[in-house]
Amino acid sequence: MNNKNSNSDILVIGAGIAGIEASLMLSKSDRKVHLIEKNSYTGGMSIKFEEVFSNMECSTCMISPKQQDLLQDKNINLIMLATVEDVKGSPGDFKVKIHKKPRYVDMDNCIGCTACFDPCPVSIKNEFEEGLSTRKAIYIPCAGALPNVPCIDTNNCLRFQGKDCQACQDACMFNAIDFNQKDEKIELNVEAIIVATGYKLFDPNNTPHYGYKKINDVYTALEFERLYASNGPTQGKIQLKNGKTPKSGAIIHCIGRDKQGYCSSVCCMYSLKFNHYLKSKIPEIQIFELYTDLCIPGKSHQKFYEKIKQTGTTLIRATDIKITQQGQKIAITHTDEKGKKRNIIVDMVILSPAIVPNTDASQLANILGITCDDLGFYKEENQNISSVVTPKPGVFIAGCSQGPKNIQETVSQANAAVGKILSASQEGING
Amino acid sequence: MDRKIGVYICECGPNIAEKIDIDKVIKAVSPLDDVSIATRYKLLCSEQGKKFLEEQIKKNGLTHLVVAACSPRDHQHTFMTICENAGINPFLFQLANIREQCAWITENKEEATNKAIRLTKAAIGRVRYHVPLEKKEIESNPDVLVIGGGIAGMEASLHLASPQRKIYLVEKTSQLGGVVTNLEKTFPDMQSCPKIIQDKIDQVTNNDNIKVYTNCEVTEILGFFGNFEGTVTQNNNEDKTTVGFNVGAVVLATGCALFDPTDDPNYGYGKFDNVITALEFEKMNLAGNIRLKNGKTPKSVAIIHCVGRDKKGYCSEICCMYSIKFVRYLQNKIPEIKISNFYTDLCLPEKSYQKFYEQSRGKKNDFIRIDSIKITNPGNKLTITHNDEQGNKKSHGVDMVILSPALEPSVDTKKLAEFTRISQDDEGFFAEEHEKLGPVTTSTEGVYIAGCAQGPKSIQNTLIQAEAVAGKILSSLIPGKKIEPEVKVAHISESFCIGCKTCLTVCSYGVITFDSTKKVCVANEVICRGCGNCVAACPSGAASLKHFTFNQLRQELKEAVL
Numbered sequence: 004m005n006n007k008n009s010n011s012d013i014l015v016i017g018a019g020i021a022g023i024e025a026s027l028m029l030s031k032s033d034r035k036v037h038l039i040e041k042n043s044y045t046g047g048m049s050i051k052f053e054e055v056f057s058n059m060e061c062s063t064c065m066i067s068p069k070q071q072d073l074l075q076d077k078n079i080n081l082i083m084l085a086t087v088e089d090v091k092g093s094p095g096d097f098k099v100k101i102h103k104k105p106r107y108v109d110m111d112n113c114i115g116c117t118a119c120f121d122p123c124p125v126s127i128k129n130e131f132e133e134g135l136s137t138r139k140a141i142y143i144p145c146a147g148a149l150p151n152v153p154c155i156d157t158n159n160c161l162r163f164q165g166k167d168c169q170a171c172q173d174a175c176m177f178n179a180i181d182f183n184q185k186d187e188k189i190e191l192n193v194e195a196i197i198v199a200t201g202y203k204l205f206d207p208n209n210t211p212h213y214g215y216k217k218i219n220d221v222y223t224a225l226e227f228e229r230l231y232a233s234n235g236p237t238q239g240k241i242q243l244k245n246g247k248t249p250k251s252g253a254i255i256h257c258i259g260r261d262k263q264g265y266c267s268s269v270c271c272m273y274s275l276k277f278n279h280y281l282k283s284k285i286p287e288i289q290i291f292e293l294y295t296d297l298c299i300p301g302k303s304h305q306k307f308y309e310k311i312k313q314t315g316t317t318l319i320r321a322t323d324i325k326i327t328q329q330g331q332k333i334a335i336t337h338t339d340e341k342g343k344k345r346n347i348i349v350d351m352v353i354l355s356p357a358i359v360p361n362t363d364a365s366q367l368a369n370i371l372g373i374t375c376d377d378l379g380f381y382k383e384e385n386q387n388i389s390s391v392v393t394p395k396p397g398v399f400i401a402g403c404s405q406g407p408k409n410i411q412e413t414v415s416q417a418n419a420a421v422g423k424i425l426s427a428s429q430e431g432i433n434g
Numbered sequence: 435m436d437r438k439i440g441v442y443i444c445e446c447g448p449n450i451a452e453k454i455d456i457d458k459v460i461k462a463v464s465p466l467d468d469v470s471i472a473t474r475y476k477l478l479c480s481e482q483g484k485k486f487l488e489e490q491i492k493k494n495g496l497t498h499l500v501v502a503a504c505s506p507r508d509h510q511h512t513f514m515t516i517c518e519n520a521g522i523n524p525f526l527f528q529l530a531n532i533r534e535q536c537a538w539i540t541e542n543k544e545e546a547t548n549k550a551i552r553l554t555k556a557a558i559g560r561v562r563y564h565v566p567l568e569k570k571e572i573e574s575n576p577d578v579l580v581i582g583g584g585i586a587g588m589e590a591s592l593h594l595a596s597p598q599r600k601i602y603l604v605e606k607t608s609q610l611g612g613v614v615t616n617l618e619k620t621f622p623d624m625q626s627c628p629k630i631i632q633d634k635i636d637q638v639t640n641n642d643n644i645k646v647y648t649n650c651e652v653t654e655i656l657g658f659f660g661n662f663e664g665t666v667t668q669n670n671n672e673d674k675t676t677v678g679f680n681v682g683a684v685v686l687a688t689g690c691a692l693f694d695p696t697d698d699p700n701y702g703y704g705k706f707d708n709v710i711t712a713l714e715f716e717k718m719n720l721a722g723n724i725r726l727k728n729g730k731t732p733k734s735v736a737i738i739h740c741v742g743r744d745k746k747g748y749c750s751e752i753c754c755m756y757s758i759k760f761v762r763y764l765q766n767k768i769p770e771i772k773i774s775n776f777y778t779d780l781c782l783p784e785k786s787y788q789k790f791y792e793q794s795r796g797k798k799n800d801f802i803r804i805d806s807i808k809i810t811n812p813g814n815k816l817t818i819t820h821n822d823e824q825g826n827k828k829s830h831g832v833d834m835v836i837l838s839p840a841l842e843p844s845v846d847t848k849k850l851a852e853f854t855r856i857s858q859d860d861e862g863f864f865a866e867e868h869e870k871l872g873p874v875t876t877s878t879e880g881v882y883i884a885g886c887a888q889g890p891k892s893i894q895n896t897l898i899q900a901e902a903v904a905g906k907i908l909s910s911l912i913p914g915k916k917i918e919p920e921v922k923v924a925h926i927s928e929s930f931c932i933g934c935k936t937c938l939t940v941c942s943y944g945v946i947t948f949d950s951t952k953k954v955c956v957a958n959e960v961i962c963r964g965c966g967n968c969v970a971a972c973p974s975g976a977a978s979l980k981h982f983t984f985n986q987l988r989q990e991l992k993e994a995v996l
Contacts, residue, residue, distance in 0.1 A: 028909040058869050111480075306747060
């Protein structure tokens with residue numbers, strides 16, 4: 004309404020929960036939004052979770068209406084499989100270059116019937132499922148992913164490896180497969196930029212004493228999320244690699260905290276959530292939670308912890324944890340809070356790793372002209388002014404790309420970034 | 435009225451066509467009353483399909499439309515828009531989901547077909563009784579009432595104020611600034627609080643579009659999103675003056691209180707000299723006067739974390755960090771002082787917090803994990819007795835004890851929650867609309883919460899919430915733009931209502947009021963969100979929901995199950 008600038012469009016980078024929330028709000032205020040997502044789907048990390056703490060609401064049920072709104076919103080130009088290549092200019096007049104990779108599936112023609120999957124002769128590990136299941140070269144990462152339109156993975160598609168295959172095209176009734184789609188360079192002119200590129204998890208391969216990848220049935224938090232997910236590789240059946248149901252499990256908090264030098268704020272809570280996951284599927288399972296300091300800030304979180312404690316879980320304050328294979332089982336040696344060396348034997352171990360900056364965070368920071376802090380997260384100009392404001396005017400940060408946080412805080416930051424942008428462009432604002 | 439219902443069955447390529455005998459469905463529904471045409475099409479959501487539908491509505495003079503196709507999640511919106519374009523009210527439409535609920539869930543074509551027939555018949559049965567619903571638009575007032583002149587209220591006001599949007603900032607005490615005015619520095623970056631807060635106060639007082647009311651309390655809030663009326667009473671000595679204003683939104687930024695340690699006798703607060711609360715210590719430190727009761731400088735101090743956590747049942751998030759900040763204050767001002775921190779779990783939940791803790795550790799500074807603690811005063815020193823990690827009883831003598839109490843809701847929370855018809859959570863803070871997705875909105879549209887009034891949080895997170903509130907208001911309450919209320923809303927029939935008020939108790943949105951003259955309940959359709967709670971609860975059948983009337987549901991069910 005109050006925009007005098009012709010280029011009052013906003014660029015949002017990352018279509019996870021922060022990016023979606025910010026885009027929908029901006030659209031509501033009659034702004035045109037260009038939402039850039041590097042993946043072929045929206046929703047980011049949060050659609051990998053079956054339930055969220057502490058109200059244990061179904062995560063996809065919570066987010067999919069927002070994703071649906073996003074796809075139907077005429078003010079939002081969602082550009083998927085895209086990355087930002089260059090940003091020039093200043094607030095009110097940024098010139099942005101986007102590189103969009105082809106999906107090879109026409110978004111308008113495809114109805115998401117998945118008839119193209121079966122005929123595809125390629126089978127590779129599905130990275131969305133943390134490699135716990137396989138997918139085809141033409142694929143949707145998981146059931147319910149939005150938009151419900153596959154994309155072709157050219158690194159594995161036979162046709163793009165020079166072979167003569169068009170099995171998916173033959174199977175499609177809607178002429179949706181288009182091998183001739185080309186890379187696109189898109190140039191945008193925007194007033195402001197919100198960076199919401201999320202996070203990844205610390206790789207437990209960097210801490211070999213936890214036995215990850217060496218011992219079967221040592222899982223990361225994300226692997227376990229998918230194991231529990233009803234749209235995941237086992238349809239939510241929690242089972243060991245040998246197909247058996249675990250009788251005991253251990254959840255290890257703070258994986259990578261020492262190396263990273265900070266507490267990731269959400270791991271204690273999601274580890275307690277895992278406890279609930281295990282108990283709800285396997286009521287008789289024996290569970291150990293090994294933690295250093297319980298970090299459960301927030302008005303509703305301790306109550307959740309008290310509830311978990313009542314289910315008979317053994318909570319151990321532990322240091323010097325080492326995980327080894329012991330026959331068919333897994334041994335966890337540790338020092339307890341009284342300083343005694345102890346050993347517990349379980350069927351399954353879940354590692355709860357730290358939240359770390361995304362792989363391309365520093366590269367994108369360079370393009371945007373913002374900086375990363377010494378931990379690699381995007382640096383805010385001054386926490387006491389606003390943690391969504393960067394030293395570069397017109398560029399705002401939101402969500403876990405600024406630092407580890409839960410969904411509530413992520414949404415708050417997304418709302419705040421929008422508040423900053425809309426506030427600055429109110430007519431005649433003082434200061 | 436002569437109804438002409440058009441029934442269109444989408445083949446969805448092979449998706450529906452191969453799993454359902456569409457011709458059989460057409461044959462089954464064609465003879466039904468009011469059905470003027472029933473036919474199939476290969477893909478109704480395609481561009482050609484949409485054009486086809488629009489032309490069909492016009493050509494056949496249809497009054498109602500039924501589409502049997504996919505989930506309403508996918509294309510309800512698409513088909514309603516087609517209705518609008520073709521000149522029929524979009525609510526005279528019903529979608530039967532014969533893909534997700536029939537074609538895609540069984541290999542048995544006969545069963546799928548039978549169910550598709552039932553669902554399509556049900557849609558026809560229902561649509562026959564649909565009535566046109568019109569979208570309404572109401573004028574809105576862009577001004578905002580902000581309650582609480584602390585850092586959250588000021589931050590929100592500064593982001594909202596403009597020549598088109600006046601802000602009324604109401605503060606209970608005689609000055610702006612709130613609890614932050616008592617602090618010397620922020621954690622973890624140890625920036626000057628007086629500077630931060632004075633900057634904000636100056637900006638607020640110099641802003642022509644913010645009107646500040648100090649010594650004022652809100653005494654009434656009526657109305658709804660876009661059109662609230664607030665009444666504020668000013669307490670000037672004996673005089674009480676009342677001011678009223680119209681606003682479109684209300685922001686509750688009323689902060690929090692500290693747990694009172696006299697509630698737990700183990701801490702000796704109020705009994706022994708030199709046992710003080712965190713806030714008392716902040717004030718002492720800000721005045722540059724860290725002294726014992728006898729005027730001497732303390733040589734040893736104990737800082738006790740988590741005071742009141744057990745009683746409150748939650749972790750207040752900031753106490754570990756401000757306790758560590760006290761270590762910095764003390765090390766800075768009394769370099770030789772010995773400091774002991776007694777904690778249960780160190781809660782350092784942000785990227786820079788752990789470093790702050792590590793850098794605050796030192797030779798004269800212990801961090802001791804305890805599971806229980808008691809403070810006594812046997813001689814001229816305070817004695818702290820506790821169990822250490824090994825379960826051994828230990829005791830320490832110190833000159834001064836600082837208690838770091840939990841944050842709790844401020845006294846006005848209940849009253850303001852009632853005024854604005856929002857709920858409080860189990861802990862007594864204002865309840866947000868949704869734990870994850872709606873941290874600053876509430877169950878009353880147009881009422882927002884920010885800062886510690888919503889739950890314990892740091893200055894940084896308080897600022898973020900205030901800015902988030904600004905974002906929410908700026909994106910939904912736009913000067914000159916009308917508000918579109920929900921169309922599918924509840925209505926309470928005056929003649930059927932027996933005045934039992936059952937509906938009043940189940941409405942989360944404050945929609946229903948009791949008309950004591952007529953002895954009936956009345957629903958304010960402008961703020962109703964159409965949840966249907968009142969309809970389900972009403973024992974006399976007086977409450978109904980538009981587009982989900984008893985008759986519509988009955989007709990739908992009759993065709994689906996009989």
